[in-house]
Amino acid sequence: MEIRCDSMMGDDSYRDNVVSRRSGAIEPSQGGINMKTRAIALVSAMALLSSPAWAAEDTVKIGFVTTITTPAGVIGKDMVDAVNIAVDHLGGKMGDKSIELIVEDDQFKPDIGKQATEKLIKEDDVDFVTGYIWSHVLLASAKPVIDSGKFLISSNAGPSQLAGKQCDENFFSTSWQNDQTPMAMGEVLNQRGVKSLYVIAPNYAAGKNMVSGVERTFKGEIAGKDMTKWPDQIDFSAELAKARASNADGIFIFFPGKHGGAFIKQYQQAGLDKEIPLYTVFTVDSLSLPKFQEGNLEGVLGSFTTSYWSPDLDTPQNKKFVNDFKAKHGRYPSHYAAQSYDTIMLIDSAVRAVDGDTNNIGGLRAAMEKADYPSLRGKYAYGNNHFPIQNFYLREVVKDDSGDWTSKIVSTVYKDHQDVYAVECKLD
Amino acid sequence: MSWVLLAEQLLNGFTLGLILFLLCAGLTLVFGIMDLVNLAHGSLYMMGAYFCATFTAMTGSFLYAVPLALAATFVLGLIVEVIVLRNLYTRDHLDQVMATFGLILIFNEGVRQIWGADGEVIPLPAFLDSNFELVFGIVYPTYRLLIICVGLLVALGLYVLVTHTRVGMLIRGGASNREMLSALGINVKQLFTLIFGLGAALAGLAGLMAGPIEQATIGMGERILILAFVVIVIGGIGSIRGSFIAAILVGVIDTMGRSFLEDFLSLVMPANYAETAGPALSSMSIYIVMAAVLAIRPQGLFPPRTG
Numbered sequence: 084m085e086i087r088c089d090s091m092m093g094d095d096s097y098r099d100n101v102v103s104r105r106s107g108a109i110e111p112s113q114g115g116i117n118m119k120t121r122a123i124a125l126v127s128a129m130a131l132l133s134s135p136a137w138a139a140e141d142t143v144k145i146g147f148v149t150t151i152t153t154p155a156g157v158i159g160k161d162m163v164d165a166v167n168i169a170v171d172h173l174g175g176k177m178g179d180k181s182i183e184l185i186v187e188d189d190q191f192k193p194d195i196g197k198q199a200t201e202k203l204i205k206e207d208d209v210d211f212v213t214g215y216i217w218s219h220v221l222l223a224s225a226k227p228v229i230d231s232g233k234f235l236i237s238s239n240a241g242p243s244q245l246a247g248k249q250c251d252e253n254f255f256s257t258s259w260q261n262d263q264t265p266m267a268m269g270e271v272l273n274q275r276g277v278k279s280l281y282v283i284a285p286n287y288a289a290g291k292n293m294v295s296g297v298e299r300t301f302k303g304e305i306a307g308k309d310m311t312k313w314p315d316q317i318d319f320s321a322e323l324a325k326a327r328a329s330n331a332d333g334i335f336i337f338f339p340g341k342h343g344g345a346f347i348k349q350y351q352q353a354g355l356d357k358e359i360p361l362y363t364v365f366t367v368d369s370l371s372l373p374k375f376q377e378g379n380l381e382g383v384l385g386s387f388t389t390s391y392w393s394p395d396l397d398t399p400q401n402k403k404f405v406n407d408f409k410a411k412h413g414r415y416p417s418h419y420a421a422q423s424y425d426t427i428m429l430i431d432s433a434v435r436a437v438d439g440d441t442n443n444i445g446g447l448r449a450a451m452e453k454a455d456y457p458s459l460r461g462k463y464a465y466g467n468n469h470f471p472i473q474n475f476y477l478r479e480v481v482k483d484d485s486g487d488w489t490s491k492i493v494s495t496v497y498k499d500h501q502d503v504y505a506v507e508c509k510l511d
Numbered sequence: 512m513s514w515v516l517l518a519e520q521l522l523n524g525f526t527l528g529l530i531l532f533l534l535c536a537g538l539t540l541v542f543g544i545m546d547l548v549n550l551a552h553g554s555l556y557m558m559g560a561y562f563c564a565t566f567t568a569m570t571g572s573f574l575y576a577v578p579l580a581l582a583a584t585f586v587l588g589l590i591v592e593v594i595v596l597r598n599l600y601t602r603d604h605l606d607q608v609m610a611t612f613g614l615i616l617i618f619n620e621g622v623r624q625i626w627g628a629d630g631e632v633i634p635l636p637a638f639l640d641s642n643f644e645l646v647f648g649i650v651y652p653t654y655r656l657l658i659i660c661v662g663l664l665v666a667l668g669l670y671v672l673v674t675h676t677r678v679g680m681l682i683r684g685g686a687s688n689r690e691m692l693s694a695l696g697i698n699v700k701q702l703f704t705l706i707f708g709l710g711a712a713l714a715g716l717a718g719l720m721a722g723p724i725e726q727a728t729i730g731m732g733e734r735i736l737i738l739a740f741v742v743i744v745i746g747g748i749g750s751i752r753g754s755f756i757a758a759i760l761v762g763v764i765d766t767m768g769r770s771f772l773e774d775f776l777s778l779v780m781p782a783n784y785a786e787t788a789g790p791a792l793s794s795m796s797i798y799i800v801m802a803a804v805l806a807i808r809p810q811g812l813f814p815p816r817t818g
Contacts, residue, residue, distance in 0.1 A: 152623075152628070152729075153628075153729065153730055154628060154629065154630050154726075154728040154729055154730065156628040156629070157628060157629040157630075160628070286790050308786070309769070309790075310786075310790045311769075311790070312790065312794045315734055315794075317725045317731075317734075318527060318724060318725070320523040320526065320527075320652075320655065320766075321520055321523050321766045321769045321770045322769070324516055324519040324520055324523060324770070325516065325770060327516075327519075327650070328513055328515065328516040328519075341629075341630055341725075341726055341728060344630075344632075344726060345724070345725040345726060348723075348724070348725075349652075349724060351640075352640060352641070352642065352652040352653075352654060352655075352724075353642055353650070353651075353652050354641070354642040354650055354652070370629075374629075374630075374632055374726075377632050377634070378632040378634050379634060
């Protein structure tokens with residue numbers, strides 16, 4: 084890690100402060116702006132101005148765009164926490180280069196995300212632009228990065244456009260293509276004999292992908308479908324009433340962040356938990372489960388979701404990551420965290436493969452295409468569009484030994500699954 | 512479309528409408544009587560929900576938390592009025608917008624510092640957190656029925672307060688002729704502070720009623736404030752009766768649009784077009800109504816009888 088003046092902090096929050104230092108972003112775990120941090124940020128910013136060449140030689144610069152403010156900031160915090168653990172595990176260095184991380188806030192808005200991205204490219208001149216929770220933010224931000232010839236690595240969003248026609252040699256994903264997880268859920272629904280399904284998802288890029296994913300594999304009838312206004316709509320009473328009237332065998336939803344909590348609460352208040360089972364993707368996760376537990380939403384226990392990863396996934400690196408994360412933050416990491424950790428590890432493998440020569444774009448690309456790093460999900464391969472070809476699992480919500488709600492893997496739905504848009508991608 | 516579904520959606524429309532009304536009653540009083548554009552009204556809504564979450568955790572019951580949270584938002588409203596807003600009554604609307612927008616930022620950041628960014632759950636007692644069958648197989652959440660009852664009671668209470676009490680007479684007097692009222696020996700300053708406190712408590716009530724359905728979160732106020740302004744524009748600025756009717760209208764139109772517009776559209780156009788146009792049109796529907804009202808009857812449907 085590129086560290087200047089950091090010894091002045093002298094507290095255990097030092098990593099977080101390092102992360103927020105250059106960007107002036109507010110680090111959520113600190114509960115706000117630490118004036119001392121601000122002062123140090125200024126000092127080190129001036130130090131950078133006076134010696135830019137010095138900084139460029141010794142560091143790998145990674146820009147990380149995520150949501151820090153708004154209630155979705157919880158997701159961003161989970162990601163940044165995981166990135167910090169990755170940096171810790173690497174000892175602050177990639178090969179003999181130190182890591183300089185610049186976190187930017189997209190405020191959950193495509194236009195702000197794009198501005199933050201342009202700042203990272205033009206002002207900070209980073210080597211890698213990473214992060215991105217939201218598909219619509221990533222779609223707005225992708226072009227400036229790709230035009231600049233820098234690497235773009237998505238730590239979460241997997242819009243179909245970037246997997247298909249708009250794929251690029253410098254774009255990589257350490258997560259999944261949006262359609263894959265709901266496709267796995269569609270298979271699960273077939274196996275469980277669900278004949279009709281009511282689909283509810285938000286009306287934006289990822290929501291549309293999630294719906295097309297489940298529709299692609301689900302063999303039964305779609306009894307009804309609602310696309311809700313995103314992110315404004317948080318009252319789902321009208322949709323729940325329609326779902327009830329449809330008499331479907333199951334309800335499929337995709338509501339990341341706090342919308343998921345609101346939906347499940349209202350689903351239970353309407354008494355639908357006793358009538359129609361709920362099947363979710365990216366809704367019940369390590370961020371929402373503690374809230375469900377707090378609100379006594381027992382209906383979530385035993386419910387099913389699909390994912391490429393789970394806190395209990397049995398790889399040595401995942402065990403280490405989950406243990407260290409829990410020890411440091413007192414909660415389970417989410418898939419957002421796992422993918423962010425993998426993003427840093429993927430970059431590390433590439434930087435070490437080119438002996439720290441970050442100007443060797445071709446070498447970095449070739450190294451990343453191998454995915455030769457200890458991913459938390461285990462070994463995977465990259466498809467021609469640089470999306471992982473990976474397993475998908477069925478997960479069930481259970482109580483762990485200490486009574487906390489978490490999820491565990493029940494079975495493998497897909498082995499080495501590749502997204503359907505890869506064929507539209509011109510790369511080979 | 513079945514009658515049961517239609518009835519259920521009407522109830523959903525009423526729930527949304529009555530929450531909007533609670534918010535608008537205060538907003539329209541402040542806007543109409545004191546001529547103050549208060550963007551921070553949504554912040555008071557948010558604070559109601561956060562106070563309620565904290566008091567629920569402290570006292571162990573939502574029911575004890577409600578009066579405490581109401582009192583807290585009332586007091587907060589008084590403080591905000593005395594410190595900030597009192598100085599803005601004579602300034603133009605742009606200054607008011609700037610200052611109250613600043614208040615939004617202060618409230619949001621303050622909440623982040625105190626409660627954190629991830630929102631607060633408000634657990635309900637078991638008897639409210641369930642549902643029951645009304646008639647003819649209409650199953651409806653108990654808590655949403657409570658919202659409807661509370662909303663109607665508040666509407667009735669406000670009607671009585673404004674039209675049949677001395678305070679109400681002063682409020683109406685303040686709206687028609689501020690100078691005359693103070694010439695008659697009424698402390699208008701104090702009256703305005705009181706009205707603002709009342710509006711704040713109503714906003715807090717709306718927030719704490721909405722809290723258990725969603726969650727107390729930062730920015731919850733701004734989202735609904737836009738709808739609230741739509742309501743008071745449709746209803747007529749300064750009119751409580753107008754905002755009641757307009758709030759119900761907006762709630763029902765919004766819910767019905769979300770529920771049935773796509774089905775209607777698919778009667779006149781191919782299903783895949785209807786699927787795209789439905790959600791887009793339904794999220795515009797209330798703004799279309801507002802634009803129509805502004806074009807045909809710019810003073811709103813039920814402007815207050817003043818002058």
